[in-house]
Amino acid sequence: MSSRSPTLAERLATKGRRLSEDGRFSYEEVQLALRNRGTPIEALRYEITPSGLHYLLTHFDMPEIDEGSWRLEIDGLVGRPLSLRIEDLKRMTGVTEPVTMECSGSGRAMVQPRPVGQPWNLDAVSTARWTGARLREVLEAAGVRPGTVDVVFWGADHGIERGEEHTYARSLALATAVRDEIILAYGMNGEPLQPQHGAPLRLVVPGWYGMASVKWLTRIEAIDRAFDGYQQYPNYHYRQTPDEPGVPVTAIRVRALMVPPGFADFFTRARVVKAGRTVLAGRAWSGFGVGIARVEVGINGIWRDAALGSQPGRYAWRAWRYEWDAAPGEYELVCRATDAEGDAQPVTQSWTVSGMGNNVVQRIQVLVRP
Ligand SMILES: Nc1nc2c(c(=O)[nH]1)N[C@H]1C(S)=C(S)[C@@H](COP(=O)(O)O)O[C@H]1N2
Numbered sequence: 616m617s618s619r620s621p622t623l624a625e626r627l628a629t630k631g632r633r634l635s636e637d638g639r640f641s642y643e644e645v646q647l648a649l650r651n652r653g654t655p656i657e658a659l660r661y662e663i664t665p666s667g668l669h670y671l672l673t674h675f676d677m678p679e680i681d682e683g684s685w686r687l688e689i690d691g692l693v694g695r696p697l698s699l700r701i702e703d704l705k706r707m708t709g710v711t712e713p714v715t716m717e718c719s720g721s722g723r724a725m726v727q728p729r730p731v732g733q734p735w736n737l738d739a740v741s742t743a744r745w746t747g748a749r750l751r752e753v754l755e756a757a758g759v760r761p762g763t764v765d766v767v768f769w770g771a772d773h774g775i776e777r778g779e780e781h782t783y784a785r786s787l788a789l790a791t792a793v794r795d796e797i798i799l800a801y802g803m804n805g806e807p808l809q810p811q812h813g814a815p816l817r818l819v820v821p822g823w824y825g826m827a828s829v830k831w832l833t834r835i836e837a838i839d840r841a842f843d844g845y846q847q848y849p850n851y852h853y854r855q856t857p858d859e860p861g862v863p864v865t866a867i868r869v870r871a872l873m874v875p876p877g878f879a880d881f882f883t884r885a886r887v888v889k890a891g892r893t894v895l896a897g898r899a900w901s902g903f904g905v906g907i908a909r910v911e912v913g914i915n916g917i918w919r920d921a922a923l924g925s926q927p928g929r930y931a932w933r934a935w936r937y938e939w940d941a942a943p944g945e946y947e948l949v950c951r952a953t954d955a956e957g958d959a960q961p962v963t964q965s966w967t968v969s970g971m972g973n974n975v976v977q978r979i980q981v982l983v984r985p
């Protein structure tokens with residue numbers, strides 16, 4: 616039997632997602648982790664994440680866009696196709712909304728066996744104040760025609776993912792696309808949108824996992840069928856086996872995170888806390904604008920309710936805190952959120968082929984010293 620190593624063309628045509636065989640992180644995963652950074656978990660302190668600390672997830676390269684000649688085309692099943700400049704969008708009714716965005720892959724690095732891909736720990740979540748025009752107003756101006764099923768949002772970035780060459784694009788069903796909260800954003804935290812977050816214009820779909828919020832928008836297309844571009848299908852589906860159709864990834868799943876107390880060990884991130892009164896604090900959120908009903912803190916297996924605090928907007932996270940009288944010893948701290956619809960975070964992790972939607976509780980190892 617002759618064996619030769621695959622050519623580059625063969626490697627680029629490889630489909631499907633691999634599982635890590637030995638649990639070790641590969642060079643490619645480290646490379647992705649460096650390109651797509653998370654928010655340092657202590658930045659949960661800020662109700663609005665400073666822009667430079669907002670997590671990033673870019674599948675391919677940031678595209679090169681000349682903002683002078685850039686246009687947003689609105690076409691397909693519309694009565695009046697439009698070609699808009701940023702100034703045209705700025706003349707429409709402006710909205711600013713704080714939105715918590717989370718990547719559906721957050722938590723993937725903790726899944727066993729681990730699906731190989733962007734190896735997020737728990738750091739792919741941030742909150743920004745997005746400013747822009749309402750998508751609804753733009754769709755009304757273009758006159759979306761009857762028979763429209765999906766509205767497709769085309770980015771400017773192009774590449775190959777698991778053997779499929781495509782331009783990044785996602786769709787929303789028409790009934791979703793016309794919802795008031797969806798923003799065509801040209802501003803972030805009071806400043807112009809930066810290149811890594813999709814300048815000059817991105818979609819922001821509050822309450823959905825981040826993949827829906829298409830960056831570097833160039834075209835909005837109304838079509839008479841369900842869109843089946845790679846990032847819509849097969850990607851972003853929950854599956855137990857690679858061959859099943861799966862369930863689309865949509866709403867952010869309920870989660871609470873805690874700012875790790877005390878100080879860190881550089882390598883393990885384990886914590887050292889001085890005995891006495893210690894404030895445990897963090898933020899909790901859920902998808903589709905569903906509020907947070909409860910946050911519990913587990914201290915070596917004993918659960919207590921945390922106090923809920925401020926929430927800057929319907930689609931943004933909510934603060935919580937708990938005062939812990941820490942006695943010397945070794946602890947595992949856990950936090951768990953329940954939303955207003957009764958969905959609670961699992962204490963043991965779920966598994967999917969893609970490692971998406973893993974909202975298992977965070978666990979922090981703490982040494983309390985006298
Ligand atoms: N055009 C385009 N839009 C995109 C992506 C992308 O790679 N290309 N990544 C998506 C994913 S998976 C996430 S989680 C969010 C991340 O947005 P951010 O990088 O501004 O935090 O953007 C989404 N929009």
Ligand SMILES: [Mo]
Nearest residue numbers: 718719825826
């Ligand atoms: Mo994502």
